[in-house]
Amino acid sequence: TYTGDTRVSAGALRVAAANVINGSDLVLNGGVLEINGDLDTGNPGDFTRTVGTTGADDVRWTGDGGFSASGANREVRLNNAVAAVTWGGATPTSGFVGANNALILGSVSSGNTVTLANAVVLGGTGTRTIRTVAGTAAGIANGTLSGGVSGTASLAVTGNGRLDLTAVNTNSGTLTVTGSEVRLTGAATMASVVNSGGTSGITVQQGGRLVLDYSGSAAINRIGDTTDIALSGGRLDMFGREDTDFTETAGVLRSLAGGNQVNVQRTSNHDTVLAFSSLARSAGSTLEFTNDTSVGTLGNTNNNPRVTFVTAPTLEQTILPYAVFGNGTTPTAFAGITSGRLTGVTGTNTAETSWTDAIIAAPTGATDRALDADRTVGALNLGNNVNVTQNGSRTLTVSTGAILSTGATASTLTTTNLQVGGTGNRELITHVYGGGLTLDTRIQNNGNTTGLTKSGSGSLTLAGTTANTYTGVTTVNAGTLVLAKSDGVTAIAGNLVIGDGRGIDTVRLGANEQIADSATVTLRGGELGNALNVARLELNGLISDTIPSRIETFATLAITGNSVLDFGGGHVCSPTFLQLDSLTVAADSLLTITNWIEFTDFLLVEKATFESTQLARVVFDGYSGTANWKNYDSTYYQVTPVPEPSTYGALSLGGLTAFVLFRRRRRSV
Numbered sequence: 009t010y011t012g013d014t015r016v017s018a019g020a021l022r023v024a025a026a027n028v029i030n031g032s033d034l035v036l037n038g039g040v041l042e043i044n045g046d047l048d049t050g051n052p053g054d055f056t057r058t059v060g061t062t063g064a065d066d067v068r069w070t071g072d073g074g075f076s077a078s079g080a081n082r083e084v085r086l087n088n089a090v091a092a093v094t095w096g097g098a099t100p101t102s103g104f105v106g107a108n109n110a111l112i113l114g115s116v117s118s119g120n121t122v123t124l125a126n127a128v129v130l131g132g133t134g135t136r137t138i139r140t141v142a143g144t145a146a147g148i149a150n151g152t153l154s155g156g157v158s159g160t161a162s163l164a165v166t167g168n169g170r171l172d173l174t175a176v177n178t179n180s181g182t183l184t185v186t187g188s189e190v191r192l193t194g195a196a197t198m199a200s201v202v203n204s205g206g207t208s209g210i211t212v213q214q215g216g217r218l219v220l221d222y223s224g225s226a227a228i229n230r231i232g233d234t235t236d237i238a239l240s241g242g243r244l245d246m247f248g249r250e251d252t253d254f255t256e257t258a259g260v261l262r263s264l265a266g267g268n269q270v271n272v273q274r275t276s277n278h279d280t281v282l283a284f285s286s287l288a289r290s291a292g293s294t295l296e297f298t299n300d301t302s303v304g305t306l307g308n309t310n311n312n313p314r315v316t317f318v319t320a321p322t323l324e325q326t327i328l329p330y331a332v333f334g335n336g337t338t339p340t341a342f343a344g345i346t347s348g349r350l351t352g353v354t355g356t357n358t359a360e361t362s363w364t365d366a367i368i369a370a371p372t373g374a375t376d377r378a379l380d381a382d383r384t385v386g387a388l389n390l391g392n393n394v395n396v397t398q399n400g401s402r403t404l405t406v407s408t409g410a411i412l413s414t415g416a417t418a419s420t421l422t423t424t425n426l427q428v429g430g431t432g433n434r435e436l437i438t439h440v441y442g443g444g445l446t447l448d449t450r451i452q453n454n455g456n457t458t459g460l461t462k463s464g465s466g467s468l469t470l471a472g473t474t475a476n477t478y479t480g481v482t483t484v485n486a487g488t489l490v491l492a493k494s495d496g497v498t499a500i501a502g503n504l505v506i507g508d509g510r511g512i513d514t515v516r517l518g519a520n521e522q523i524a525d526s527a528t529v530t531l532r533g534g535e536l537g538n539a540l541n542v543a544r545l546e547l548n549g550l551i552s553d554t555i556p557s558r559i560e561t562f563a564t565l566a567i568t569g570n571s572v573l574d575f576g577g578g579h580v581c582s583p584t585f586l587q588l589d590s591l592t593v594a595a596d597s598l599l600t601i602t603n604w605i606e607f608t609d610f611l612l613v614e615k616a617t618f619e620s621t622q623l624a625r626v627v628f629d630g631y632s633g634t635a636n637w638k639n640y641d642s643t644y645y646q647v648t649p650v651p652e653p654s655t656y657g658a659l660s661l662g663g664l665t666a667f668v669l670f671r672r673r674r675r676s677v
Contacts, residue, residue, distance in 0.1 A: 011064075016041060020076055020115035023047060033066045036073025040112050040141075043075060043082040043122065053085035053125060059093060059103040068103040074112035076143065076150070077120035085125045090155055096131035110137040113151025114169045118143035121172075123152040130159030130179055140169030140188045149191065165190050165216075168538045173198070182209055185216035185242065187509075187535045192230045193221040199232045208262055209235035212242030214509030214534040214569070215541040219245040220282075222254055223275040233257040234285070240293075241266030241485070241508035241534075241541075247273060248280025248313065255281040261317075263293040263330070266508025267463045267485030272313040273301040280304075280313045287321040291433065292483040292505070294463035295331040297343050297350055306335055308349035315350040325366050325386035327353050329410035329437050330461070338414055338441045339464075342368065342387060355389040365407035365429060371396070373415070379404060379423060390445065393417035398424065405429050405454065411438045413445035413466065420446040424474075427454035433480065435459045440466040440487060450474045459502070462489050465511075469518070470499040477501055484513050492518030503527050507543025509534040509569055516546040520559045527562040533569030536598050542570050549577030549584040557582040567593040567625070573611070576603040585610045587644070590617040593625040602629040604649065612644040613637075623647065 014021070014032045016039035023029055024044040034041060034057065041055070048056040055075070057067040067086070075084050086093050086104075096107035105111050113122060118141075130136045136159075140150050150169035157163065157173070162181035165171055167188045174194035183190075183201050192198060201209045209232065212218045218237075220230045231237075236259040237244060246256060261270070261284040274280040289295070299306035299313050306313050321328060323345060331343035333352040341352030355368030360377040363369055363385040370389040371377050377395075379402040387408045388396070392415030396404070404421070407429035413419050426449040428434040434456045438445060444467035451460065451470075459480025462468050469490040470476065475498040482489075483505045491499040499522040507513035509532060523529065534541025545565075549557030557577055565573075565588050575584055591613050593599055601611070618637070626635035628649030640646040 016073065020117055022078055022117070024079075031064060033064070033068065036067070036069045037071040038073060040074045040076045040115050042078050042115055042118060043084070044078040048088075051085070051088055052083075053088075054082040056085045056088040058088070059086050061103050066103065069105045069109060071106075072110040072112055072139070073105070074151075075122045075124070076113070076115035076118035076141070077122035078118055079120065081121045081123070083123045083125055087126075090125045090127065092127035092129050092155070092158070094129040094131065095136050095159075096134065096161065105136075107131065107134055107136070110139045110166075112139045112141060113171060114141035114143055114167075116141060116143060118150065119145040121149045121152055123154050125154050127155035127175075128153060128157050130157060130161040130163060130181065132160050135162040135164050135181075137164045137166060138171060140165065140167035140171050142167075142169040166535060168535075168540060182207055182211070184211045184213070185218055186214045187216055187538045187541060189217040189219060191219040191221055193219075195228065197228055197230050199229050201235055202232055203234070203236050203259065208238035209259070211238040211240065212244060213240040215241060215511065215538065217243040217245065219247065220256055221247045222249040222256075223247045224250060230256060231258055234259045236260040236262055238262040238264050239268035240264040241268065241510035243269040243271065245271045245273075246280060246282045248275045248278060250276045251278070253279035253311070255279070255283055257283045259285050261287050263287070263289040263295050265290060265293050266510060267294050267296070269296045269298060270315060271298045271300050272306065272315055273299045274304045274311070274313045276303070277311060279311045281316060282314070283316045284318070286317055286319040289321070289330055291435065292459070292461055292481065292485075293330065294437065294439070294461060294485050295328075295343070296339055296463075297331060297333045298339065299335045300337070306333065306350075306352075308346050308351050316348050317345065317350075318348065320345045320348050324408040325368065327368060327387060327408060327410060329387065329408040329435075332412060332439045339412070339439065340414055342389065342410060342412060355387065365405075373417075384429065387411065388421075390419040391415045392419075392443075394419040396421045396423070398422065403427065404449075406436065409434055409436045411436070411445070413439070414441045416442050418443040418446060420448060422448040425449060426451050428456065428458050429454065431456050433457050433459070435461050435480070436478070437461045438463070438468050440464040440468045442466050444468065446471050448472045451476045451478045453478050459483065461485065462487065473497060475499075475501070481505060484515055486511055486513055488514040488516055490516045490518050491522035493522060495520040498522065498524055500524060500527060504529045505532055506530065506545060507532040507569070507571070509541050511540070512542050512544065514544040514546060517548050517558060517560060521561060523560060523562045525561050525563065528564040528566060529562055530566040530568065531571035531573075531599070533571040533597075536570050536596065538570060542572055544572045544574060546574040546576060547584050547586060549575070549582070558584040559587075560585070561587040563589045565591050567597050567599045569597055571597070572600050572602055574602045575605070575609040580605075580608050583608050583610060585612065587612045589614045591622055591647070593622045597625055599626045600629055601626065601635075601649075604628055610640070611647040612640055613647060615643060615645055618645050
């Protein structure tokens with residue numbers, strides 16, 4: 009019977025009956041109303057309150073907020089209608105979501121879909137944000153907008169859930185999807201979204217996904233014919249129509265950064281074509297072109313699902329070295345182009361004496377290759393348990409820089425040197441799936457500046473007793489990179505970037521001092537709160553009674569997004585050390601330190617560059633509050649979870665002695 013405000017400041021307030029909050033204004037200021045029954049019996053919709061600030065039983069936003077559904081799918085009709093509500097008013101004057109606040113759809117406790125039936129006017133300038141929250145049920149929309157979206161402001165969809173749009177939308181600002189899935193289905197179109205000032209009309213990033221779903225729908229142009237789609241650790245899907253052939257036309261496909269996926273699948277026996285004007289790719293980015301279903305085969309013939317380009321991208325030796333192609337979950341070929349249509353290039357199983365820079369070699373496990381001389385090959389497609397070795401001391405040059413490994417059992421490449429052909433800035437691009445790939449070799453520049461790019465869900469291991477000397481950036485877009493050269497032998501000579509904001513991307517140390525002392529290591533995770541998109545550096549210490557279990561030194565550890573530093577391994581008598589010149593943590597980012605053991609694990613940052621303000625965005629798993637620091641010696645601070653007991657000094661002295669002794673064993677070059 010209370011009549012004061014009902015304020016939801018975080019999480020979800022689940023309400024099953026109208027009389028629970030009747031007579032009270034609902035104020036959304038950080039949380040959601042979780043509708044668990046018909047809260048407005050007799051009216052269409054399950055929640056129909058008036059948006060406002062003066063009447064009784066109003067609903068108003070004074071911060072972020074929204075709705076979720078429980079027990080069944082639920083519908084919200086603000087103002088007891090489906091008429092438009094306008095975003096961006098001077099909250100709380102207008103009542104609806106303020107310009108700088110987010111509309112939240114879904115909650116962690118919700119198992120159903122909540123639909124906002126009102127049309128939504130975004131307003132004229134700025135960016136409006138919808139945050140989706142995944143609940144207890146997989147494969148459903150957490151929120152649906154069934155009224156049209158209009159206005160010239162941009163729209164950003166964030167979070168870890170799914171938003172379905174089912175109506176004609178006329179909004180003309182840009183669309184950015186971060187972490188969340190946005191699905192255009194039913195009558196939905198966003199054909200008015202256009203490129204703006206050099207920015208792509210649509211950007212999908214940090215694990216975001218855009219689905220153009222035509223299954224069961226009438227012919228409709230869901231996106232503009234000249235609208236560019238930019239992927240930066242993102243995924244684009246097209247699901248074909250059931251009743252007839254259909255082609256969706258877009259502008260430039262831009263692979264901006266990270267590992268990206270374009271999935272085209274037909275729903276029935278009809279053509280499903282995704283047609284781009286062209287393809288543009290930035291260094292360090294990779295692409296997977298797939299057909300996730302068993303219906304049809306991704307290709308360039310008959311009524312199979314297809315990807316086409318009006319202006320075909322430039323090939324190197326018949327392939328796009330940065331792109332792979334396949335049906336199902338594991339690509340089996342490099343991507344190529346035939347008459348503007350995307351195709352797969354698997355290569356040929358030919359003797360190594362026949363290799364040239366034009367050959368895409370595909371040796372099988374039954375015919376391993378032992379190099380009898382220095383060889384050049386266009387690209388390598390390694391299947392199950394393939395071993396490329398050498399007789400004597402040999403250099404293998406991969407002219408395109410592309411290596412694909414897909415077998416269930418790991419493949420290996422063992423040569424004295426491995427290098428990439430061409431001049432200028434070049435990349436050794438490894439697409440690794442299945443059991444993994446080991447490069448037991450020295451990767452070197454070849455009159456060029458070579459970088460290493462890792463894509464695919466498998467593990468790539470850099471092994472051997474000789475240091476890698478390539479000087480370009482090493483980029484890990486997906487899966488795991490293991491650094492396992494001999495102790496003190498450099499695996500990474502340049503800078504290292506771990507993660508693209510999509511998936512769990514990991515670098516694991518398999519030996520000591522694998523990264524150059526001068527390197528900057530960037531952990532590039534996804535949005536905070538999204539455990540599906542994390543960048544990880546695993547120190548992976550081993551138990552040893554004579555030297556530190558793991559020690560690594562490099563210049564800068566730079567944190568963006570949701571990132572993890574894992575101290576797993578080691579014990580008190582065999583500590584783990586990470587020594588840094590500087591530590592930086594970007595705004596809206598978080599470094600979580602896991603498996604840290606007091607008196608055993610040491611994160612050291614040079615005093616000359618130390619900024620204590622960075623520690624406000626550093627936490628230790630299992631400890632409360634943010635990180636602290638204290639003196640370690642005259643040169644370093646130690647980053648710790650809590651102020652340590654007085655006994656620490658004596659114990660750390662033993663660790664310091666081991667650290668100093670080990671540092672005398674400098675890396676070999």
